[in-house]
Amino acid sequence: MTAHANATPDTDALSRLAAEARRDLARIGEGGADWVPPPEGIDHNVVVVGAGQSGLSAAFGLRRAGIGRVSVVDAAVPGGEGIWRGPARMNVLRTPKVPPGPELGLPSLSFQAWYEAAFGVEAYAALPAVPREIWADYVDWFRTAAAIEVRNGVTLERVEPQEGRLRLHFAAGGRSFTETTRKLVLATGIAGSGGPFIPALVREKLPAHLYAHTHAFDAGALKGRKVAVLGAAASAFDAAGALLEAGAREVHLFARGEDLARGSAMKPFGFFGAWEHFHALPDEDRWAVMRHFRQRASFPPVPAVKRATAHANFHIHLDAAWRDAALHGAGVRLTLQSGAPFDADFIVLGTGYLADARLFPPFADFAPAIARWSNRVAVEEADEALAAAPYLGPGFELVETRPGEAPFLADIHFLAFSAMTSTGRPVGDIASLRHNVPRAVAAIGRRLFVADRAKHLARFLAPVGTEDLPREAYAAALSAPVPAVSAAE
Incomplete structure (x- = not known):
């Protein structure tokens, strides 16, 4: 870990905090019991591509929701995931230290709990802003404390849709291999949207x-x-x-x-209702707001x-x-x-980034089928870059350009940069996690549940057993049958 203010983090305290987090999950009944029937002939229920803070938070949320067989991959070496030790160059985060991050409401996994355990309660109270590398250290600890396994050095090269599943083509260590999944979560940040914009x-x-x-x-x-x-x-x-x-x-x-x-056009957006419900506004309203933001x-x-x-x-x-x-x-x-x-x-x-999911190389086989905002609203020439962003469903799922041509797109959940046009705020930012990840997790769980409808109905309608109440628990209190009284009596 990076030392902060010449202080060495208390590793024993951090180990105790991680154990406390595991106990907290057990106390609220979110220990990760898997309710999803094993997928027949499919390797995974969900593959998460990207192990930065968004991907880790998504994996954590899926486990807490009882969705098992989740695999997380990242092309980077351990510690190199995300942006904090790479493209990010600020000295301190732009996000205040108070808003929650990837812990999804579990206080013992929060940045504040980590910092207080590592450096002390008084040190956290005196911290004016979060140094970038300190946040990177926290994200590393979160991955370990939340017991999220990541396969590093694994690059997604191609997504091949098949009947009822997605075949993913990977490269790692000079070899190629394929795996299958029912759902795919893209937590790839800038890369998933086409990358940096070079004029x-x-x-x-x-x-x-x-x-x-x-x-x-x-x-x-x-x-x-x-x-x-x-x-x-x-x-x-x-x-x-x-x-x-x-x-x-x-x-x-x-x-x-x-x-x-000298001012932020997005400042009025910063309240809970907007974060949670902007995606539910009509297309025309969302488009008007995003054009307003972009023009300033x-x-x-x-x-x-x-x-x-x-x-x-x-x-x-x-x-x-x-x-x-x-x-x-x-x-x-x-x-x-x-x-x-x-x-x-x-x-x-410093010219920004492309915002077009069709430019993500693994989507090459079906890129034209991905709906963009240009397919939904009238676009002026000045808005063409904004309109190239993917038009997403309420659970961050990709949508078809023409209904019926690519239904598998609903199995790809896009938590990458250019999701912003559909959601109103940058996707993947620290403050976005508490709102975006639960919504995506709920959508994935809902679709898995409905897809397994027959199996769940069989479970619901199965004969009721007798093991829940042993007869001996009440046998001693049973009375002898009362003799019947004849009509003559």
């Missing part, structure tokens, strides 16, 4: 060694270099801060607007801005959209919309 201006004009997306770049390798950052939201400022701290000679951040966005730029958090502006060699360029990019010596020459040139050694793109 054609850069992608088509420059060699790959001269640019990188904020999702994946080596700040240390750019020490002493002059770097141009495109974008003015949180990830762009996080990247700038990381570059400056790693020793970049200069960092120049370019924003299209005349000023930085995301603002960079104050800590991210202060982190970058603390360096004298950081510069913000407003009203400075890029018109062209070209090779210039060993670096890049950018042309701004004003026509002014700007030279840099390297480009970092």
Whole structure:
């Protein structure tokens, strides 16, 4: 674990806390008894792809719901799952320390319980914000404490629909293999939606060694270099801060607007009812809200801005959209919309992400069958990127473009980035877990139950046994039969 404030976590206390969590689950009757009939000729009831906080929380929720034969896989090595030790570059989480996370209402598995056990109650009270790597340590502990088994180094390469099941094609350690499942949960974050967005201006004009997306770049390798950052939201400022701290000679951040966005259009969304029930609004209402959010730029958090502006060699360029990019010596020459040139050694793109489930490589066999929002609402040209997001059902299940052509899509539950258009808020964020995971788990359980209707009916209608009340429990109190009285008497 990462030491915090020169303190060593109390591993004995954390072991006791994990044991307490197991007792808590037993106390509320959620020890994981499996009610799902064994699937005949199928390996798993559910496969969860992705073992970051969303995938772990989904697996935990499925077990608590009594759904067994759940397998979790992740392409990363242990400890490398999710974003916290990879693409995330903030020093502290943007989420306050109070909201619940993957523990789904079990206090003994919460971040607060973990932190207090590891470092003390007073340390938690004094903690102003959660350091990113401390949160990563907590997620690692949660995986162990919740006893969630993960097969690391396993990559999903193809999803092949078959009658009554999905055949999953995996790769691991240089070998390929297949397994079957009844349900599939995609907790793959950005990757499940097509990955980082690279503007054609850069992608088509420059060699790959001269640019990188904020999702994946080596700040240390750019020490002493002059770097141009495109974008003015949180990830762009996080990247700038990381570059400056790693020793970049200069960092120049370019924003299209005349000023930085200074408020959040999504702030009114932050109440329990919206989190829980936005998905139940009519399509027209959800689309209007998401267009409203998208048309207003995301603002960079104050800590991210202060982190970058603390360096004298950081510069913000407003009203400075890029018109062209070209090779210039060993670096890049950018042309701004004003026509002014700007030279840099390297480009970092804070340009957001694609939001299209059809671009997820394992879906290639049936990608056109996945309904997008463009199939449900009238779309203006400016909204085409937003409209490419998958149109999801209430349990995060994929939906068919045309009814009847791909019913198996209802067996794929999409807890990845671009689910946001259907749900109203980013899917996979810490605060989303308490709302999204139970809804997805309930939908999976409901469909499994209904699919096994005949087996459950046979169970319900089976002859009633006599073992629940042994006759000897009441035999001594039985009275002799009362003699019958004849009519003459």
